[in-house]
Amino acid sequence: xxxxxxxxxxxxxxxxxxxxxxxxxxxxxxxxxxxxxxxxxxxxxxxxxxxxxxxxxxxxxxxxxxxxxxxxxxxxxxxxxxxxxxxxxxxxxxxxxxxxxxxxxxxxxxxxxxxxxxxxxxxxxxxxxxxxxxxxxxxxxxxxxxxxxxxxxxxxxxxxxxxxxxxxxxxxxxxxxxxxxxxxxxxxxxxxx
Numbered sequence: 133x134x135x136x137x138x139x140x141x142x143x144x145x146x147x148x149x150x151x152x153x154x155x156x157x158x159x160x161x162x163x164x165x166x167x168x169x170x171x172x173x174x175x176x177x178x179x180x181x182x183x184x185x186x187x188x189x190x191x192x193x194x195x196x197x198x199x200x201x202x203x204x205x206x207x208x209x210x211x212x213x214x215x216x217x218x219x220x221x222x223x224x225x226x227x228x229x230x231x232x233x234x235x236x237x238x239x240x241x242x243x244x245x246x247x248x249x250x251x252x253x254x255x256x257x258x259x260x261x262x263x264x265x266x267x268x269x270x271x272x273x274x275x276x277x278x279x280x281x282x283x284x285x286x287x288x289x290x291x292x293x294x295x296x297x298x299x300x301x302x303x304x305x306x307x308x309x310x311x312x313x314x315x316x317x318x319x320x321x322x323x324x325x
Contacts, residue, residue, distance in 0.1 A: 139295040139311035139318060140184045143219060146297070154212045162188060163207040164199035172199070178210070179236055185289035186221055187228060189236050193284045194253035200225045206290055216300030221292045228287030237281035245279045246270055296323070 150157045163173040172195060179187040186208060190197050200206060204226065210219040227233070237245065250266035257263065270279075292313065299307040306325035311318050 137318060137320065139292070139297070139320075140181065142297060142309075142311075143295065144181070146217060146219065150212045150215060150217070153214050155214075157210075157212065159210075160186075160188070161209045161211075162196060163209075164196050165203055165205070166199055167203050172196070179287065182228065182232065182289050185291045186223075187236075187287055187289045189233070189285065189287045191248065191251070191253035191284050192227075192286045193255075197253075197284075197286070197288075200288055208290060218298040218300075220296040220298070221290060221294070223291045223293040225288045225290050228289050233285070233287040234281045236287050237285055238278075242279070246274075248285050249279055249282050301325075 147157065158178045159175055160178045161173055162176045163171055165171045174196065176188045176190065176196075179189060181187065188208075190200075192198070192201065204224050205222075206225045207220065207222045209221070210217075212218070228236070237248070240248070246267055247263075250270045251263060294313070295311045297307075297309045297311075301307060304325055308323035308325060310321045310323050312321070
């Protein structure tokens with residue numbers, strides 16, 4: 133299994149193993165950068181694979197959303213300490229199709245939907261109560277109706293160009309498998325720890 137020639141299938145296998153042993157397997161670190169190369173990283177929720185691409189959601193007006201639109205190169209990392217495993221993925225991001233973004237928004241808890249509509253993500257607030265006031269406005273406007281997905285809330289997918297699987301071993305003798313996508317498909321290399 134660890135020498136699978138398809139890294140997406142290898143990821144699926146590791147993900148299923150992690151589902152049995154890890155409390156929060158759906159958390160990943162997402163690194164983006166400005167067009168000037170200034171990096172930033174934050175934790176986001178993994179929303180699954182979409183045709184072999186890694187998906188997550190965000191407000192396109194947020195810092196990460198703006199950076200992904202201006203500079204679509206990004207990296208993500210999963211770390212599951214219970215299994216001593218890490219997966220790093222680098223590639224290019226694009227927005228998910230509108231229908232898929234809507235489906236993901238509709239699956240969110242209602243309170244999370246309210247916050248997605250009310251928040252101006254990554255913008256400075258005048259005071260902590262500003263979000264509460266905006267939330268109350270949205271609740272009053274919507275009432276018991278379904279919340280429509282705001283146009284700025286979108287799913288993104290990262291098309292992998294490289295995927296590294298790291299397996300922690302004693303005395304830093306870690307195992308590292310690097311898959312890189314070339315014209316003819318995936319190539320695999322072993323890396324020194």
